[in-house]
Amino acid sequence: MTTTPVMQADNIVKELGSGAGLVVAVKGVSLELVPGELTLLMGPSGSGKTTLLSILGGIMKPTSGSLRIADTVIDGLSAEDLAKVRREHLGFIFQSYNLFPTLNAIENVRIALDVRGIKGFAATSRSEEVLREVGLGHRLTNYPRNLSGGEQQRVAVARAIASSPSIVLADEPTAALDSENGHAVMALLSRIAKEQHRSVLAVTHDPRTLGYADRVIRIEDGRIVGEERRPEGIDAPEITDLTKRRKLHA
């Protein structure tokens, strides 16, 4: 299946710190993301995954290299223009959920629509819809402190997809979750990629997540060192593999 990439990164380099503390966290990464796929970015701690994800999300500016998100080449855009690109094309999921503690589930989703200018009834009904989609129809008015970690992360997923972005970026979405919740969130991300035809990129070093991937990019020391793709036509061969693992973990 050939589809036009919704994101294209070319030779991204990122230097962090300065002087003696200078670290080249990303050392010339090129990659493309296409719709309908869940891609995992895996690598050891400190390999530059988060740094790369921040750059791909238009949150951090690369030291050099070029990045296109949807139709926009974002090199050299101002902070405000980058925010606009994030609003229009991207959804984010964070390791520690980053929900607003003073807002309930539905409000946490609504605020992501609000910054995009979607207000009123349209915003409420869309927020309810996506919360139901992630299986939280019965938790609409719960505050984050009254939700389990898994539920909180699902609210975050709902928030990320509420505005129907073409790309969803997640940094270690399962790291703070137990096995069962981790699987639930990964299944959700995979469904979002397939059913809603979005491009999902998740940073992880959690092997439990492997089974959900359409594609795995491996990164070490700021460089891509390998890429695997699930052969076409075969439906999630690792799922069985994974079920075994789950049993092992249990």
Add this chain to the structure above:
Amino acid sequence: MVFTLALRNLLHDRVRLAVTLIGILFSIVLVAVQLGLYLGSSRMITANIARSNADLIVTTFGAKSFEDGGLLLGDRERHQALATPGVESVVPLVVAFAEWRKPEGGSSRVVLVGADADDQGLLPWGLIQGTVEDIKAPDAIAVDSTYLSELGVNGIGDTAQAAGGRVKIRALTEGIRSFTQSPYAYTTLNRARQLLGADDDKSTFLLVKLAPGANITEVQNDLAKRLDSADVLTKDEFESRSLKQWLFRTGAGLALIGGAILGSLVGTVIVAQTLYSSTKDHIHEFATLRALGSSRGYIYKVILAQAGLSAIMGYVLGMIIALIILYLSRNSSLPLVMTPGLAFWLFALTLFMCAISALSAIVKVTKIDPATVFAR
């Protein structure tokens, strides 16, 4: 959502909200009291001028206030004024400080105001006992009920001595306060002259009424030319002269305005402090908003909404307390005054104060790096 988030942020930390509100409340009350006193004083100072039935007031040259006219105008000035085209009537008025000897001994000072009721020049207002007719009696005098004990009298019928003669209290007023703390005592024109030992053509002011259709500026200039030993002022001009004398030459007004400025500064500092620390506490949420793609303006709106909501809550509480103080001061010798205009300006000041306070918080969020959202 901006207001929801702002309100929740405020309510999230009740202690800080309380400090914020107390800060605003404190400045509102302070500013309201200072400006209320200022307004109250201004009204006291100008009340007699404002009540005078005149288009133009002729005063002795350089008279600084209603109490500072001397007794220098005579028939010559009155006739010159009457002969001026456009002048319909000229009514003499006597105003002078006088010693007041209490019936039980001891003395204080009053401002004696002499005017004939029939001239309709200046009559005591707010009569609660006695009538204007009663004051026409030869020894009659009207004073304000607030000052009875200060004047050593109990009420209607009591006698005392004012300057050179006996007077009897025939009428009582309510609400005629004196900024100089020397009560106004109203009597007839001739009785005032007698008491003060002045010639029977002398007066302090001449209240000039214009003929219908006369141009006030022309008549004023014409009068000024004819009366070279006098000043010819409109009521407004004389009021502002009096205000200048009592509020600014004496420094009283500056103290009041200074207090008001200080009050708003203290409020601004407190609100700025709490808003800044609130923003710092919620900085991670603001960074998340930014990462989610919100514009800077959106985040500023949240902070300004927090400031605005604090302002409204603080204003309401502050006004309640200010109005209570106002109510309690109503019978004092210096009652506070609150007008819709002052209430409006206080609100505007509160909003302004909170907006200024928001600046430091806004500078703080401007420096947010959304990349920090992944750093946890």
